[in-house]
Amino acid sequence: MAAAIEQATLLAVDGLVKRFGGLLATDNVSLGIREGEIHAIIGPNGAGKTTLIAQLAGEILPNAGTIRFAGTDVTGLTVDARARLGIARSYQITQIFKGFTALDNVAMAVQAQDGHNFRTWAPARADENLRKPAAAILERVGLGARADVRAVNLAHGEQRQLEIAMALATRPRLLLLDEPMAGMGKDESERMTALLAKLKGEETILLIEHDMDVVFALADRISVLVYGRVIATGRPDEIRANADVRAAYLGDGDA
Amino acid sequence: MNALKLDRRTWFVIVLLAALAVLPLVAIATDNDYQIAQFRRILIFAIAAVSLDLILGYGGMVSLGHAAFFGVGAYIVAILNWHAAREVPLFGMMLGTHNVLVTWTAAAMLSGALACLIGLVSLRTSGIYFIMITLAFAQMVYFFFVSLRAYGGDDGLRFPGDTVVLGVIDTENDVAFYYLVFGILCAVLYATRRLVNSRFGLVVQGCRENERRMKALGFATFRYKLACFTLAGALAGFAGALFAANESYISPSIMHWTRSGDLIVMVVLGGMGTLIGPVVGAVAFLFLEKTLPDYTEHWMVVFGPILLLLVLFARRGIFGWFLPKEDRHGGGH
Numbered sequence: 051m052a053a054a055i056e057q058a059t060l061l062a063v064d065g066l067v068k069r070f071g072g073l074l075a076t077d078n079v080s081l082g083i084r085e086g087e088i089h090a091i092i093g094p095n096g097a098g099k100t101t102l103i104a105q106l107a108g109e110i111l112p113n114a115g116t117i118r119f120a121g122t123d124v125t126g127l128t129v130d131a132r133a134r135l136g137i138a139r140s141y142q143i144t145q146i147f148k149g150f151t152a153l154d155n156v157a158m159a160v161q162a163q164d165g166h167n168f169r170t171w172a173p174a175r176a177d178e179n180l181r182k183p184a185a186a187i188l189e190r191v192g193l194g195a196r197a198d199v200r201a202v203n204l205a206h207g208e209q210r211q212l213e214i215a216m217a218l219a220t221r222p223r224l225l226l227l228d229e230p231m232a233g234m235g236k237d238e239s240e241r242m243t244a245l246l247a248k249l250k251g252e253e254t255i256l257l258i259e260h261d262m263d264v265v266f267a268l269a270d271r272i273s274v275l276v277y278g279r280v281i282a283t284g285r286p287d288e289i290r291a292n293a294d295v296r297a298a299y300l301g302d303g304d305a
Numbered sequence: 306m307n308a309l310k311l312d313r314r315t316w317f318v319i320v321l322l323a324a325l326a327v328l329p330l331v332a333i334a335t336d337n338d339y340q341i342a343q344f345r346r347i348l349i350f351a352i353a354a355v356s357l358d359l360i361l362g363y364g365g366m367v368s369l370g371h372a373a374f375f376g377v378g379a380y381i382v383a384i385l386n387w388h389a390a391r392e393v394p395l396f397g398m399m400l401g402t403h404n405v406l407v408t409w410t411a412a413a414m415l416s417g418a419l420a421c422l423i424g425l426v427s428l429r430t431s432g433i434y435f436i437m438i439t440l441a442f443a444q445m446v447y448f449f450f451v452s453l454r455a456y457g458g459d460d461g462l463r464f465p466g467d468t469v470v471l472g473v474i475d476t477e478n479d480v481a482f483y484y485l486v487f488g489i490l491c492a493v494l495y496a497t498r499r500l501v502n503s504r505f506g507l508v509v510q511g512c513r514e515n516e517r518r519m520k521a522l523g524f525a526t527f528r529y530k531l532a533c534f535t536l537a538g539a540l541a542g543f544a545g546a547l548f549a550a551n552e553s554y555i556s557p558s559i560m561h562w563t564r565s566g567d568l569i570v571m572v573v574l575g576g577m578g579t580l581i582g583p584v585v586g587a588v589a590f591l592f593l594e595k596t597l598p599d600y601t602e603h604w605m606v607v608f609g610p611i612l613l614l615l616v617l618f619a620r621r622g623i624f625g626w627f628l629p630k631e632d633r634h635g636g637g638h
């Protein structure tokens with residue numbers, strides 16, 4: 051697979067360490083995310099997946115290690131500075147503007163990268179430069195018909211889709227998705243899986259997900275995190291065959 | 306919007322502003338002209354309440370120090386007038402003046418600058434810490450003016466009030482001054498309405514709704530909140546300038562923290578995050594404050610529960626009853 055090896059590394063994590071008191075939540079993690087891939091991170095509850103993503107996005111600062119994004123050292127940058135460089139994320143617990151309509155939520159994300167945020171006179175809700183791209187992205191994630199519904203009145207699954215729409219609207223170079231199907235019913239999960247499949251190949255995605263069927267169907271590569279440590283990284287078939295992974299996580303005959 | 310099919314909310318705004326427009330005429334017709342200065346004071350507090358609504362209702366910043374900016378604006382006007390009348394130099398120069406172009410502008414700008422400084426520190430905190438730190442700053446400002454012996458300290462400052470605005474409107478003319486303040490209130494309502502619906506306004510509301518999400522989208526939220534806080538402080542200072550012109554006498558009591566509390570009550574009572582609501586709140590609050598004591602000296606015992614019920618059952622206050630159902634809670638337009 052010469053082509054895969056030559057693929058540029060978009061995000062390079064090196065020797066990342068995060069301690070919460072005596073707990074080692076991130077234990078010397080080194081990881082590369084390649085341009086265009088879906089890279090899944092799996093691991094049991096409390097393995098440190100969310101903590102890792104939070105460090106990549108900048109909400110938590112590591113005790114040691116570096117994070118390079120598109121050739122820039124972003125280890126010390128704030129959340130918003132990293133977002134402006136092109137790192138977008140969804141949260142394990144949905145973070146949206148509950149009082150805004152779905153369209154207003156996405157328009158805010160469009161505005162984030164369109165700028166002109168100190169304009170104080172022209173009505174932003176009549177601004178085609180914001181509304182049109184926002185409407186198109188809502189359409190893309192399958193919420194076109196729900197544009198004028200307040201986010202608080204959307205179903206749980208729709209709120210999660212909306213959050214992904216917002217992340218996409220910032221035109222990111224890297225999407226960090228923390229359990230996008232968390233708390234979803236069967237239908238909602240299927241819709242989300244279809245959406246992620248649609249994004250495959252178009253976006254670079256770091257995906258945390260517990261549903262193994264989804265992970266093995268979508269991921270180009272998988273890293274397994276146990277007690278804060280990456281015990282294996284590889285293609286789905288390699289991970290499935292890995293003895294350490296089977297022992298530590300997947301269990302016999304589970305995958 | 307179709308002129309023939311106005312919604313309840315638009316009707317409410319029209320009726321409210323029309324009522325305020327004819328108020329002095331009614332007062333004159335019923336031999337109550339002596340009350341026009343009172344009515345002006347209500348409009349002036351309405352402007353201050355609208356300015357607080359920008360940070361409280363739209364920005365979600367619960368500041369318990371807003372009266373400090375109002376007071377500083379008032380003191381700037383008072384001090385400049387006082388120096389001009391006595392021909393006493395200020396900072397070694399004859400800076401005193403009666404010219405409102407200078408005094409009112411200075412009031413707005415210096416209050417805005419103070420708000421910017423206070424915001425720089427306090428906006429690094431949130432929640433209860435933000436409330437406490439704004440309160441602390443405001444009390445510092447309050448005690449600063451209490452200790453200013455040269456300008457009357459605790460007793461306050463009296464100064465000549467015969468201000469002429471732009472060579473046409475004499476503040477001694479009760480009715481003309483009323484319409485000037487009314488015109489300013491309308492202009493403020495229009496400009497703030499545009500502001501909250503602009504890109505900047507939506508960013509500020511985004512920070513109220515979910516600041517974490519705003520940062521994750523790439524917004525450096527601090528600077529927008531600071532700009533909003535500064536603007537609100539400047540507007541409050543401007544209202545303070547009008548207050549000084551209205552009263553010809555001011556004392557530090559106008560910037561006591563309880564006055565900041567009164568402003569919050571006006572905003573909450575009328576309807577947070579609606580701009581017009583705080584106007585209703587100012588009218589209702591100052592009216593109740595004036596009339597309830599006539600019925601009972603324990604009027605606070607009546608007023609407190611009324612307020613509590615409003616906060617519990619009508620989160621958007623009095624004006625909330627006139628909003629479409631889905632707009633009554635949360636959000637903001």
Ligand SMILES: Nc1ncnc2c1ncn2[C@@H]1O[C@H](COP(=O)(O)OP(=O)(O)OP(=O)(O)O)[C@@H](O)[C@H]1O
Pocket residue numbers: 070073075093094095096097098099100101102142
């Ligand atoms: N702010 C914090 N302070 C102290 N401990 C924390 C903090 N955040 C996380 N932890 C701990 O760090 C460990 C890793 O947590 P994390 O949320 O990253 O796990 P996770 O892999 O995302 O789990 P899940 O699958 O349940 O979402 C857990 O033991 C957790 O209790």
Ligand SMILES: [Mg+2]
Pocket residue numbers: 099100101142228
């Ligand atoms: Mg997690």
